[in-house]
Each structure stands twice: as structure tokens, then as C-alpha cells.
Amino acid sequence: MRKRGSASLLLLSLALTLGMTACSSGGGNSNTSGNNAAGNEAGANNEPAKTEATTLSIMWWGPDARHEATKNALSIYTKQNANVTFKPEFMAWDAYWQKLPTLAASKSITDVLQMDAAFITEYVSRGQLEDLSDIDLSGIVDPKVIENLKIDGKLYGIPLSQNAQGIAYNKEELEKYGIALPKQNWTYDEFFQWARDAHAKLPEGKYPIGDSIGWDSFNFYQTSMGKDPVMAEEGKKFTLDKDLFMTYYKTYEEFRKAKIVPPAEQAAAFLENDPQADPMASGVLLTRGATTGSVSALEQLMPGKVGVVNMPIGPSGGGWAQSTIFLSVSANSKHKDEAKKFVQWFISDKEAGKALGLTRGIPINPEIYKELEPTLEPKDKLGKEIYDLSVEKALPFYSAAAGFTEWVDTYKKEMEAVTYGQQSIEDAYEKINKMGMDLAAKAGS
Structure with missing residues (x-):
């Protein structure tokens, strides 16, 4: 009985070993024909099975x-x-x-x-x-x-x-002009008021924030307010909230008139991470957008001067971190x-x-x-x-849906026309919204 028991245990042990070997085999084995035959041959010759290159x-x-x-x-x-x-x-x-x-x-x-x-x-x-x-x-x-x-x-x-969208700021310049440093989890209302207050303390030619013309910047705002992202369900659903759109861009219209943001001609010449043309490194802006991956380049242009904070938030959070x-x-x-x-x-x-x-x-x-x-x-x-700083209130990263590349370019072009005073915010909205709705209908069909 003992001998039979020992033999049974030996066979069981061998079976388990072979099973584990098969389960843990690498991807190369999936491309090898006759794996079982190779395994049997290896066992018979007491040599390891060869894995295909x-x-x-x-x-x-x-x-x-x-x-x-x-x-x-x-x-x-x-x-x-x-x-x-x-x-x-x-x-x-x-x-x-x-x-x-x-x-x-x-x-x-x-x-x-x-x-x-x-x-x-x-x-x-x-x-x-x-x-x-x-x-x-x-x-x-x-x-x-x-x-x-x-x-x-x-x-x-x-x-x-790990990556996240935040805001970089020139802490040396802000302290020089007695402007409060941005704080974590500031709301959009606080962000806009901070820009007004900072502008009042800055000399001519310096601006607390830049203008906003990209769809993703507005998408941050819309989703932070608890609304759907502009594009969802692989482009089949399109939501450009008109009330939020008008509120957001009317604020920037106010800022252009009050010279809280730089004029469109100057903004068009900005080139991020260029020593002379970067909006912040050049000394024109005191803040600009930055990500986990991009802020190091800015710090190299302005060693020891860069501080960071998360994107402004709304009731649902804000920005992204992933x-x-x-x-x-x-x-x-x-x-x-x-x-x-x-x-x-x-x-x-x-x-x-x-x-x-x-x-x-x-x-x-x-x-x-x-x-x-x-x-x-x-x-x-x-x-x-x-x-x-961003991860606590971060929302998911929302990318442009497939088929919306031209819409993204159109959004920027129409909003640039607004900044140059060539059309109204409402006219821009109607064009952008119609194109988005048409693309969503096409995606749905």
C-alpha cells in the first residue's frame, strides 16, 4: 500500500509540474508547432524544451x-x-x-x-x-x-x-508684485477673480493669464460644471452647452477689453518652450498651462522660478490626472x-x-x-x-473622437476670429455646434 501510495504521489506531482510548465509558457510557445511533442521529447531526453526565437x-x-x-x-x-x-x-x-x-x-x-x-x-x-x-x-x-x-x-x-494637466506660474514675478500665489482646488470663479486682481497690480505689457481658444480648455470648464464632455460615445454624442459656452467666452471677451489677456496678434506669436517666444519664459504671461511631462522644459528655461497648481475646478472637479x-x-x-x-x-x-x-x-x-x-x-x-495636486479632483481625460479632427481645427479657427473681433461669440457657437452635431449624426449612422 505504501509503495502504491508513493507511486501515486509521484505521478500526481509530475502531472502538476507539467501542468504548471504549460500554463507559464511564454508567448514564444504560442508560435511553436507541436508543443506537446516537444515537451514529451524533452521529458524523455531529460533536456529542457527549446523555445522558438x-x-x-x-x-x-x-x-x-x-x-x-x-x-x-x-x-x-x-x-x-x-x-x-x-x-x-x-x-x-x-x-x-x-x-x-x-x-x-x-x-x-x-x-x-x-x-x-x-x-x-x-x-x-x-x-x-x-x-x-x-x-x-x-x-x-x-x-x-x-x-x-x-x-x-x-x-x-x-x-x-502618471500625467496631469495643471497650471504653471512665475512665483518670482507674482511675489515681486504682491500677488497671491494660486492655491490648490481654486474654483473657476476664483481663478477669474484672481486674474482681475492680479491685472490691477501688474505693469503694462504683463498679463496674469492667456486667452482661451481651444476646445479642450472649454471642455475642462463644461465637464467641471457637471455636464457631459463635448464628445462622448465615440463621437455619437455631442454636447456643446450654449449657456456655459456663452458664460465662459463672455468672460474672456471682458478680459480682452480690459487687457487682462494679451491681444490676439501677440498671442498668435507665442511658442511654448522657446526661450524668446514662450509666453511665460519671455515674461509676458505670469501663468500658462502645463502637464506633468512638459513642465520640466519650462523649469529649465526659468530655473527656480516655476510653481504649479491644479486646473480650476467646478462642482464635479476639474482637469485630469491619468x-x-x-x-x-x-x-x-x-x-x-x-x-x-x-x-x-x-x-x-x-x-x-x-x-x-x-x-x-x-x-x-x-x-x-x-x-x-x-x-x-x-x-x-x-x-x-x-x-x-491634481489627482484629488481630477476628471477623466477626454480626447477628440475619431472623425472630429477637422472639427477641432474649425473650433480653433472660429474662436480665433472671435479674438480678432471678426465675429461674435454666438455666431462662432452656431457654426461649431452645427458641425459637431452633423458629425455626431454621421457617427451614429
Whole structure:
């Protein structure tokens, strides 16, 4: 009896071991024919099964520092996974978004690709991205963040970094002129009154805030007041609240007349992060919009002078704080399992985290950030400060829906005409609203 019991236990143990080995096999095995035969042969010869070599194609955009850091991370992955090599492509932002639609049309997008919140919904709607909901992100990404990123209940991009929209301000100049520093969770009413009060203390040629002509700025306002985002349900629903629109832009009309914001001609020449033309670094504006990722460039132009605060809020909150840059997997990839394994590794491996640093912003994984924090410069910590100030009241990030690119451009053009005094706010609203409603009806059909 004892001998039979021991033999039974041995067989059970062997079966469990084989089962666990099969369950934990990497993505490379999914591309290998005859896995069972290979496993049996390995068992018979007492040699490990060979994993088929896999080459993952991957593309991303960014500056040179990001390119070098990413290539280093890929080398680390290959050292840890000898069967996987990479075919990388990297380019600047404009070139990337010019090339990707062509790849999508021919269903030849790389196995892994960097994706942006402004475009991910569009590529999901085209069926180009793989559902990544089965990737285990527990302990790596806050579950609330994951929920905010889902599209129709599914996750199509693994978030890489913490990001948030806030406001940067010239704390040195504000203190010089005796102007109160912006405070966390200020309301829109407080923000507008702060601008009026600050203007009264500033010399001619300096302005407390800039003008507002982009759709996203108004969308911040509309959603903070408890209304739907301008675009929802993949563009099938369009809401441009006329009362809020008139209130918001009438305020800026008042500001143009009172010279609280710079004239349209001057504003048109602003170029963010340019030493001479940046609206704040040049000394013209005392505040401007900034994100976790962009504020470090401003701090480099104005070392020690930059303070940050979250976006103004309404009854429902305000601004956003979540990841806007992801790694996605192509729905047409032949190596989906290996690609999924890689993107999970990309945000969880500490060696990779050190290699990547802050080249994509504040790492989404808090453990990676802890490893990096002692080495960070003040410019880098400002980005984390924006996120920490914003996250309490943040709303989801709302990107333009697929098919609304021309509408976004039209919105800016019509509002620019308002700032130049070429048309009324109401006329601009009618044009913008009609175009949006027509696009929503088209999307719905």
C-alpha cells in the first residue's frame, strides 16, 4: 500500500509540474508547432524544451533621450529572454502620426506600439488594437486608473506614466508684485477673480493669464460644471452647452477689453518652450498651462522660478490626472502572447525602470518611482507635484473622437476670429455646434 501510495504521489506531482510548465509558457510557445511533442521529447531526453526565437517589431515617438533609453530597455529584455529580439522603429511625433495611418490601412502595424490618449479611441474603433484586459497589473497600476482608461469595458493600452494637466506660474514675478500665489482646488470663479486682481497690480505689457481658444480648455470648464464632455460615445454624442459656452467666452471677451489677456496678434506669436517666444519664459504671461511631462522644459528655461497648481475646478472637479501614453499591441500581431508579456514587463521590471528613467514621464509603477526619486532634479519633481495636486479632483481625460479632427481645427479657427473681433461669440457657437452635431449624426449612422 505504501509503495502504491508513493507511486501515486509521484505521478500526481509530475502531472502538476507539467501542468504548471504549460500554463507559464511564454508567448514564444504560442508560435511553436507541436508543443506537446516537444515537451514529451524533452521529458524523455531529460533536456529542457527549446523555445522558438521571436522577433517583436516595436515603434515609438519621442526625443533622442527616449530613443536611447528604450533601446537599452530592449537589450535588457533580450538578456532576460534570450529567445526574443526586437525590430525597433522610432521617430518624432509628427512623423509617427503620419506613418501610423498608413500601417493601419495595410494591417501592418508593429507588434507593439506606443499610443497616445488623443488617438487610442480612433484606433480601437478601427479594430487595430488588441484587448489587453487579461494582463495582470495588480500592484503595478492603481485599479481606478485602469477603470478610467477602459474603452467599452476593455483595456487597449498599458499606461506608462502618471500625467496631469495643471497650471504653471512665475512665483518670482507674482511675489515681486504682491500677488497671491494660486492655491490648490481654486474654483473657476476664483481663478477669474484672481486674474482681475492680479491685472490691477501688474505693469503694462504683463498679463496674469492667456486667452482661451481651444476646445479642450472649454471642455475642462463644461465637464467641471457637471455636464457631459463635448464628445462622448465615440463621437455619437455631442454636447456643446450654449449657456456655459456663452458664460465662459463672455468672460474672456471682458478680459480682452480690459487687457487682462494679451491681444490676439501677440498671442498668435507665442511658442511654448522657446526661450524668446514662450509666453511665460519671455515674461509676458505670469501663468500658462502645463502637464506633468512638459513642465520640466519650462523649469529649465526659468530655473527656480516655476510653481504649479491644479486646473480650476467646478462642482464635479476639474482637469485630469491619468496616463496619456501607453504601449499597445496590434490586433494583427502574430506574436500577441509574447507582446503582452513584454508590455507587462516594461512597467514592472526595476532594471528596465532605471534604464527608462523619466523619458516617458513619472513612471506609473510607484515602486519604480521610489527607486528613481533620490536621483531626481527639481525640474522632474515639479511634474510629480502637478500630478499630486491634481489627482484629488481630477476628471477623466477626454480626447477628440475619431472623425472630429477637422472639427477641432474649425473650433480653433472660429474662436480665433472671435479674438480678432471678426465675429461674435454666438455666431462662432452656431457654426461649431452645427458641425459637431452633423458629425455626431454621421457617427451614429
